[in-house]
Amino acid sequence: MSTRNVLLSGIVGSTAYGLARPGSDVDRLGVFAVPTEELHGLHRPTESVVTHAPDSTLHEAGKWARLALAGNPTVMELVWLPPELYETRTPLGDELIGLRSAFLSAPRVSGAYLGYAAQQFERLRRRGDGSFSADTRKRTAKHARHLMRLLDQGLELYSTGHLTIRVTDPQKYHDFGDQVANDPDTAEPVLSRAEDAFAATRSPLPEQADEAAIEAWLRRVRASFYSPADTGAPSPHDAHWEIETLRHGIWSTWSGGIDDQAEARRLYDDNVVWGGERRAFRLIRVASTCAVEAEHHPSTASDRPVNDTTPTQGDQPA
Incomplete structure (x- = not known):
């Protein structure tokens, strides 16, 4: 058997x-x-x-x-x-x-x-x-x-x-x-x-x-064959990566569901090179919690850090 x-x-x-x-x-x-x-x-x-x-x-x-x-x-x-x-x-x-x-x-x-x-x-x-x-x-x-x-x-x-x-x-x-x-x-x-x-x-x-x-x-059987995928310090195999960009003061997904860490890093670097003059990007690891692994902000950008709540012109009431 x-x-x-x-x-x-x-x-x-x-x-x-x-x-x-x-x-x-x-x-x-x-x-x-x-x-x-x-x-x-x-x-x-x-x-x-x-x-x-x-x-x-x-x-x-x-x-x-x-x-x-x-x-x-x-x-x-x-x-x-x-x-x-x-x-x-x-x-x-x-x-x-x-x-x-x-x-x-x-x-x-x-x-x-x-x-x-x-x-x-x-x-x-x-x-x-x-x-x-x-x-x-x-x-x-x-x-x-x-x-x-x-x-x-x-x-x-x-x-x-x-x-x-x-x-x-x-x-x-x-x-x-x-x-x-x-x-x-x-x-x-x-x-x-x-x-x-x-x-x-x-x-x-x-x-x-x-x-x-x-x-x-x-229940003893279930406990014996339980191997939690995440114990607070997830390995690369227990997580996936997402690239986010800052839009109107809110981080939103740019590319998601990337399983390979090296591939995620490469895509993040490519995005920074391609659009880093205009956009902010960050790379996060998603498991039971999210961890920011890299973050980029342009020197002159219409987007502001996520904790900046000052409304832009488009966000202001008419």
Whole structure:
């Protein structure tokens, strides 16, 4: 994963569940942080980065937190992985693992896991292209394995507040997948029993997630990736330059938005040579404050210094 500022990443999916077979893809999931300044512009920064070969998904910290708060089973895997499956761990990533229970609430866990399982069941009922091709059987078996896993893991999380990523009996899931590939309707009783089990379980999870703890973590992320462009002594790369001329006692922009300091100085000198007999010019650096770097006043000019408020003939009332 090459995206900047990765806080936590690891191997998820069938490899993590212990359900991978020869030729299975290796899926990776991670959380990254954008530089905090990028959150304040006109356009939002990219919140998800998805690549293939290798297959990986990275979510920005804020988006990951929102998905996890909603009970999204896929993103929640990341903070419950066995230690050996993590590929990137940082102090902020370890904090996130330590906060994993703060994301949990009974209504959202039951709703998310049962909801995702129901989606898998609908895919089984549609059976892809409606044929009995090898590709259709393979796809159906995969959906069936995910259906059973989501129900088992969701019920564990709902009833105990803990999530075990690696299944204890992989063959049970493969056998169920093969069974459903032969007859998709055999999945419906499994879903019904799981719905009954959720309804009969008194969950130890709270009714609401601990959003205050999550908010505090996200603010620590933002503070850690905040690099103010100006600290009172801006570098040339944090500023731009403007050339101003004096008109009726008021400095106004002559040339603006010059990013290069040397170019700005050259243009200032050229203006002084070209019009310095008639006009006053000054070169200013603009960052959080303005600083005058050079100023020229002609010996005989109709313009006067900026603090001279005596009206000219054109400024006097009729």
